[in-house]
Amino acid sequence: MSERTVAAISTPIGEGGISLIRVSGRDAIEICDKIFKSVSGKRLESLSGYTALFGHIMGEDGPIDEAVVTVFREPKSYTGEDVCEISCHGGRYVTAAVLEAVLSAGAMAAGPGEFTKRAFLNGKLDLAEAESVMGLINAKSGQELKLQLAAKKGRTSEEISEIEALLLELSADFAAYSDYPDEDLPDLSEDNFLRLLKIASSKLERLLSTYYSGTVLREGVKTAIVGKPNVGKSTLMNLLSRETRSIVTDIAGTTRDIIENTVKVGDLTLILADTAGIRASLDPVEELGVELAKDRIASSQLVLAVFDISSGLDGNDRDILSLLSKENTVIVLNKSDVGKVLDETAFEGFKTVLVSAKEGIGAEELERAVADTVGQGNLDPDAAILLNERQFDLVRKAAAAVKEAESLLLSGFTIDAVGVCVDDALTLLYTLDGKRVTNEVADEVFRRFCVGK
């Protein structure tokens, strides 16, 4: 067990009705006993693991909040250490006050990712699981949560283990082929090597292809809202935000900008590019030029192009339309409450949605169109998914090494070099699931954990 007892708020601030403060380390129970008064009069130290007491968290000036404190005894806890979890009422002020009480009773504030790091160090999680937990913490949408849970249960690890087994088989075949040249080992042929390499290669490619979906779900979709001035862009934004009320906060340090830039549409998080620009464009002095729209469209994964259906297409509209690609655009025909003048044939081949941002009509249709366009409509959350860039990077390199092995074999290069490529791929995958860990890996993983989860 680590020397220090650490504590942190383990639920996102301001979300949900219950907040959880986690305290972990050798003195966790003793510290919590100092600030917790149970209704029954029992002390936490008398509890066995997995049991809880109801009572009050006491501050300097009396009770702060009602709370349920659950005790976990080493090693049967998330971190593998003694842990108390204080469930209190949500809300920024109360939660912060409870944490402060815990800290003043002798705990230290947990460093970034510290709980998960301890869990990893105590052998409670493997590296892939630990990274998945980090993803859970950052989960911004319902579907992503399901994906994260699938990975935590080991889908990613399972998939990778399968490829490892394949490569290991190959590596062993190469070894036998080279180490026993005089034995007659008929199964060892270059054809068979090639066949196994192809299987491994396609499995790796499949894993890689899930990265994009993962990115979209985890990090949100870079979205541009374009349209000529006064077409209703900012009201559309308000429609999107009002409709969901689930503005995502960044736990590490919520900023106003982030709140304003991120909206949830169904299961997806949209990151709106240059929101300020759109708002500014309401000011006639800073009208949005076509050039600016061009840049914005180029750097976005999704484009919401807004047109006023109550008036005809003008030159500005046509300029914008000419920049759009049918692949990633949803045409939003706004002001449907005012009347329908616009000729829709101009949008043939595009996905179009009729809305009235002002009246709040058409939000559901918009949601569906967005999901379809981003390609998440049919995503199977149970499928193995790569979770983050580090994993993607390692699998990408492993896939490249396997591809290289394949092409070396085909070009008639000697088997020893082919073997080196296969070993490289294997090492990369082992690094991925922590079967072989280097200094950098641990640092990299734990650096990216956000505070106290």
Place this chain on the structure above:
Amino acid sequence: MNYFAGNFDVAVIGAGHAGIEAALAAARLNQKTVMFCINLDSVGNMPCNPSIGGTAKGHLVREIDALGGEMGVAADKTTLQSRMLNLGKGPAVHSLRAQIDRKAYTALMKHTVELQENLILKQAEVIDMYPAEDGWHLVTRLSAEYVCKTVILATGTFLAGKIFVGEAAYSGGPDGLFAAEGLSDALKRLDIPLRRFKTGTPARVLKSSIDFSELEVQPGDERIIPFSYKTEKLPENSVVCHISYTNDKTKQVILDNIHRSPLYSGVIEGVGPRYCPSIEDKIMRFADKKRHQLFIEPCGADTEEMYLQGMSSSLPEEVQIEIYHSIKGLENVQIMRNAYAIEYDCVDPLALSASLEFKDHSGLYGAGQFNGSSGYEEAAAQGLVAGINAARKNMGLSPLILSRASSYIGTLIDDLVTKGCSDPYRMMTSRSEYRLLLRQDNADERLMPKGYEIGLIDEETYNKFLKRKAMKEEEIYRLRHSTIAPGEKINEILERLGTTPLSTGIKLSELIKRPDVSYFDLAEVDVCRPELPYEVALKAETEIKYEGYISRQQAQVDDMLRLENRRLPENIDYMSVEGLRLEAREKLSKIRPENIGQASRISGVSPSDVTVLLILTQKKTEDKN
């Protein structure tokens, strides 16, 4: 009452392949050395196959040679046939193997030992040993008591050896020699963890009773590359080997008699090697396989004894006869020496540190089969390192510890002392993660500077090495900087080789990088080419052709070195390190790794444990600052 027989700096118990290298190295490093052998006619004996080298083993021999050992020199002088294995599979796995005249080898080795200054060869059986204030005391069966600063145990398969042939089981060493009795008890009194391993050897048969007419012939190479960098007179092929196969009848004979195998009836307790199973083992474990290959190898130039590689057995003698007679070419074969299994005491190598010194017994070293390995070459490699380190300890110098990235020798020792072994350990190219760096062709570049520094490589040999290295480097430079223009001649060559002809000029090195093109293919068009020794040219080619892979492995070595360089203090009490899992605490306490790299290779030490160690050493460094 014992009599005092003398003081020595280094004593070596056993004069097999490990003992010889150990004793020669120590004596050459000016240590007054004594080497004991049960029978002086068996110095450097080859009780199993009459060959040296083979996959990865060939690498070991070249490394031994580069460090200043004897095995390669002696093998070259007694070679009957030489082959470079795996020629089509790439330079990383090229391995030299030579059939050896075993009597000639033994005689040569014994003579070399006899001529060595500072070295005394003594026929005697050591039956007791114990440490005292003035050093290690060794007592022989004839009550001679020697006092030595350091001792190297190289007992091979002699230690409490026991022979098995069917129902017959008796105390004995290899090749009909006596077993070493008594010493095991002395070692147990020192709490040295002994265990039983088993190995075996096939029959030797009379050449004139073999019908070679329908057997496949395996000739030697046309161009012979010697083991030793010192060898000037190239060995020549004077014999061929033959190949035959077992068949259904062989299988039936074995199945009918398997209950008479001491291995299957449970009489043998020792663990046998997985890679070199007896013929009954092969038949039982690989039941689907239609046939098993065997090689018929001559044992020497002036003997009619032939060795049947692949046919080791511990079945009764009359069953052995039936088995051999079932094989094509051997229908009327006459067995001269029967096949047998031998069980012996050896140590759990986890008790040793990377210098091959016992962690708990200062000045005591282990080498060879005693350490749980198998094979002449593995034994010699360890003997050399143990001999060097015993000498260096006496001289107050730090031990020679070879890294995995430097050599197969380093890999062998690291595997033994870090991972231990559950059956006799044989070297394989696949055991090295740095195969493309640890080629048999560059053993000199990897190790000769070390051998020179230690004092086992003489000035002349070293200067020749430096010259070779310079020639190679110049040639690589030239190939990288010479452009060849497209032309009729070159394109004709390229088309013949099945590769794209040139349309613009290209660097010679780029052409050599093509899989289908070799350095030697370009001789005709590469007009400025200097005349180079074959091995130098070959090495230049390899380094160009495999440049990308070599540099990739080098990058991995550099990565690993960062962990290797994080030393673990000797006095860490792992049992009290917080964050380590229990299994890791126990393993680390037992093995006491020297650095985090070694710790990370211990089975049962997980990545999270390694992270804890990293944090621990980081903390210690910070505390110090």
